[in-house]
Amino acid sequence: xxxxxxxxxxxxxxxxxxxxxxxxxxxxxxxxxxxxxxxxxxxxxxxxxxxxxxxxxxxxxxxxxxxxxxxxxxxxxxxxxxxxxxxxxxxxxxxxxxxxxxxxxxxxxxxxxxxxxxxxxxxxxxxxxxxxxxxxxxxxxxxxxxxxxxxxxxxxxxxxxxxxxxxxxxxxxxxxxxxxxxxxxxxxxxxxxxxxxxxxxxxxxxxxxxxxxxxxxxxxxxxxxxxxxxxxxxxxxxxxxxxxxxxxxxxxxxxxxxxxxxxxxxxxxxxxx
Amino acid sequence: xxxxxxxxxxxxxxxxxxxxxxxxxxxxxxxxxxxxxxxxxxxxxxxxxxxxxxxxxxxxxxxxxxxxxxxxxxxxxxxxxxxxxxxxxxxxxxxxxxxxxxxxxxxxxxxxxxxxxxxxxxxxxxxxxxxxxxxxxxxxxxxxxxxxxxxxxxxxxxxxxxxxxxxxxxxxxxxxxxxxxxxxxxxxxxxxxxxxxxxxxxxxxxxxxxxxxxxxxxxxxxxxxxxxxxxxxxxxxxxxxxxxxxxxxxxxxxxxxxxxxxxxx
Numbered sequence: 148x149x150x151x152x153x154x155x156x157x158x159x160x161x162x163x164x165x166x167x168x169x170x171x172x173x174x175x176x177x178x179x180x181x182x183x184x185x186x187x188x189x190x191x192x193x194x195x196x197x198x199x200x201x202x203x204x205x206x207x208x209x210x211x212x213x214x215x216x217x218x219x220x221x222x223x224x225x226x227x228x229x230x231x232x233x234x235x236x237x238x239x240x241x242x243x244x245x246x247x248x249x250x251x252x253x254x255x256x257x258x259x260x261x262x263x264x265x266x267x268x269x270x271x272x273x274x275x276x277x278x279x280x281x282x283x284x285x286x287x288x289x290x291x292x293x294x295x296x297x298x299x300x301x302x303x304x305x306x307x308x309x310x311x312x313x314x315x316x317x318x319x320x321x322x323x324x325x326x327x328x329x330x331x332x333x334x335x336x337x338x339x340x341x342x343x344x345x346x347x348x349x350x351x352x353x354x355x356x357x358x359x360x361x362x363x364x365x366x367x368x369x370x371x372x373x374x375x376x377x378x379x380x381x382x383x384x385x386x387x388x389x390x391x392x393x394x395x396x397x398x399x400x401x402x403x404x405x406x407x408x409x410x411x412x413x414x415x416x417x418x419x420x
Numbered sequence: 421x422x423x424x425x426x427x428x429x430x431x432x433x434x435x436x437x438x439x440x441x442x443x444x445x446x447x448x449x450x451x452x453x454x455x456x457x458x459x460x461x462x463x464x465x466x467x468x469x470x471x472x473x474x475x476x477x478x479x480x481x482x483x484x485x486x487x488x489x490x491x492x493x494x495x496x497x498x499x500x501x502x503x504x505x506x507x508x509x510x511x512x513x514x515x516x517x518x519x520x521x522x523x524x525x526x527x528x529x530x531x532x533x534x535x536x537x538x539x540x541x542x543x544x545x546x547x548x549x550x551x552x553x554x555x556x557x558x559x560x561x562x563x564x565x566x567x568x569x570x571x572x573x574x575x576x577x578x579x580x581x582x583x584x585x586x587x588x589x590x591x592x593x594x595x596x597x598x599x600x601x602x603x604x605x606x607x608x609x610x611x612x613x614x615x616x617x618x619x620x621x622x623x624x625x626x627x628x629x630x631x632x633x634x635x636x637x638x639x640x641x642x643x644x645x646x647x648x649x650x651x652x653x654x655x656x657x658x659x660x661x662x663x664x665x666x667x668x669x670x671x672x673x674x675x676x677x678x679x680x681x682x683x684x685x
Contacts, residue, residue, distance in 0.1 A: 181506055184499035190561040190641075198556050198565060205555040230452035237449055272667050276546065276634040280651055281473050286466050290456035295463075348441075364546035368637055371456065377547070378638070381554045389554075397542045410441065418437060 209390030221376065221392050225399045228372030231290050231365065232358035235297025240351050243302050247309030248335060254313065263306075271303030275361045279370040290371030297358050297365070308350045309343070316342045349411045359403050363396050476656025484658045485665050490646050494666065497642035500563050500635075501628040507564075508571025508628075509621045515572065516579040517605050522591050523583075525601060537580070541573040549635035560641030563632065570631055571624045578620040582613050619681040626677055629670050633663075 249255045250263040279296035286292040321338035329337065366374025373392060380388040452458075484490045515533055517523045524530035543551075548569050552562035590608035599607065636644020643666055650659035 180502055184502040188496065188499040188503060188560055188564070190564055191559060192561075194556060194561055198561070201555040202552075205551065227455055230455035233448055233452045234456060234458060272630075272670060273663075274630050274634050276637060277647070277663060280637075280647065281477075284473050284654075285471055286463075291458065291463065294456055294458070360544045364544050367546055367550060374546075378550060381550055393543075393547075396547070397539070400542050413437065414441075418435070 205386070208386040209393065212387050213391040213394075214385070214387040215391065217388050217391060218395075221373065221388075221395050224366075224373035224376045224392075225363075225395050227290055228362045228366070228374070229359055229399070229403065231293040231297060231362040231370075231372055232355055235294045235362065236301060236351060236355045236358050238294065238298035239301035239305050239354070240347075242298075243305035243309055244347070246302065246306040247313060248339075250306060250310035251313035253316070253318070254335075254339070264310075267303045267306040267310075269303070270299065271307065273300065275300040275365060276368060279365050279368055283369055288369040288371075293362055293365040293370035293372060296370060297362055300361070301354050301358060305350065305354055309347055312343045312346045312350070313339060345414050349414050352407045352411050352414075356404050356407050359400055363400070472654060472656050476658075477660045479657055480661035480664055481655075481657040482661045482665065484646075484662045490643075490662060493636070493643045493646045494662075496560060497632045497636075497644075497666070498629070498669075500560060500567055500642050501625060501632045504564055504567025504632070505571050505621065505625040505628050507568045509575050509624060511568075512572045512575035512579060513617065516576045516583055517609065519580065520583045522588070523601060523605055523609070537573075537576050540569055541577055543569075543573070545570045545631035546634060546638060549638050549640040553639045558639040563635050563640035563642055566635055566640055567628050567632060571628055574627055575617075575620050575624045578623070579613065579617055582616045582620075583609070586612055622677040622681055626670070626674050629673060633666055633670075 246263055246267065249259050250267060252260050255263070275296045278299050279292055282292040282295045286295065316339060320342065321334060324334045324338040362372050362374075364374045366372040366376065367378040369375060373396060377389055377392045377396070380386070380392065485494065515537060518525075519530055519533035519537060521530070524533070545566065548566035549563060552565045556562050556565065586609065590612065591604060594604040594608040632642050632644075633647070634644050636642040636646070637648050639645070643662065646662060647659055650656070650662070
């Protein structure tokens with residue numbers, strides 16, 4: 148018997164690492180884009196070195212001697228921002244709910260779903276600030292311009308989230324309503340809405356939290372709320388007002404987040420936790 | 421024979437929490453409607469009378485993109501988003517890594533870093549821009565710094581969440597073989613989070629691109645300055661042309677980025 152000479156098999160060698168050319172290409176593209184941006188941006192780079200000192204100075208004048216006598220005004224402005232956010236969220240919800248029925252694949256036809264989804268995508272893409280710019284000439288420099296900007300800006304996201312909730316429902320209650328001869332409206336009212344209501348309420352609150360942040364800045368361009376006061380005080384070097392305003396924005400945002408978070412958990416988990 | 425059930429069982433009444441929150445929501449809606457002087461009829465008349473805003477939206481002027489100033493503002497916006505995201509992504513990774521239980525050298529560092537993260541997160545994009553315009557003056561540099569901090573906020577939050585749900589075994593292995601904290605983070609933690617981290621960076625870039633369109637409204641560079649210029653002159657057709665083109669670019673970038681994110685995760 149002749150000994151089989153151990154010819155090197157594929158298993159003896161280490162596998163050659165797969166050629167990850169696309170990795171090199173993407174790094175190359177990334178570095179190229181970065182270099183192009185750094186080279187092309189006219190940012191007066193020499194000032195970057197002064198920026199930390201500038202920022203420190205701004206922080207010092209803002210927080211060293213805050214204008215506590217203006218606390219009442221600033222809180223009233225913050226309340227206006229919260230009001231804009233709440234009302235905008237409610238209006239958005241009123242429009243988003245019917246749209247989400249039309250965007251859910253288990254309720255509407257393919258063509259309808261496609262069209263409504265594209266509309267929602269477009270609405271989702273536009274920032275609230277741009278919408279506010281468009282609403283200010285129509286409604287004036289009033290909080291209503293902010294409300295409408297927030298409302299239109301939230302329809303897209305809410306509609307998308309709602310329709311995803313609707314697509315995840317159990318078909319059984321819908322079938323039951325069909326079996327006893329319910330109309331299309333009754334089918335939605337008794338087959339769909341009871342299943343999705345808790346999650347929809349929770350998404351509305353979640354969007355409200357986001358909108359409080361958005362409405363706090365809308366005032367910067369004149370659409371009501373605390374942003375206007377902040378922008379004015381920074382523009383006219385009233386840093387002691389701006390500092391206090393900034394702290395109020397941060398604290399109010401955190402307070403709204405915490406409250407809304409507690410309610411949302413209670414809605415989704417039920418009473419016994 | 422059983423008697424036919426001729427009555428439906430009584431419906432259980434809604435719970436205290438449901439009643440309470442419904443009343444609460446209704447009261448809040450009335451109060452807030454009062455606060456902003458909400459009037460439906462006023463809204464309808466204001467929105468339906470003929471106006472140049474809607475006219476401009478219906479017949480946008482696309483030619484703006486060929487004008488030299490609009491085009492350079494357009495490019496500046498893209499460059500701001502790229503640089504702000506890159507810088508922010510690097511700092512966010514460091515902040516998130518050293519704020520974890522296993523990455524922080526001691527408890528003080530951990531809590532200080534977590535506090536820094538929380539404060540950075542609580543400010544929206546336009547407020548960052550406003551602050552930096554006051555601090556370093558009007559121009560692209562303040563826009564860059566605003567987007568830098570805004571990216572830190574977005575990316576460090578998402579990365580920190582991923583770091584919390586990490587497999588601890590490789591960390592233990594690295595520590596057992598005598599690795600320093602930095603070596604451990606590089607060999608045991610980074611390889612685990614890299615795909616999700618890259619996808620967060622891409623997501624941050626999408627958000628920054630949108631933000632970079634608005635920070636110009638307070639003088640922080642980019643396309644927002646042109647938007648404000650056309651708004652001031654009431655040239656809505658040009659404004660909408662520019663805005664629509666910009667969001668087409670955002671849309672394309674988003675599609676590419678979603679495609680890349682799917683490949684990575």
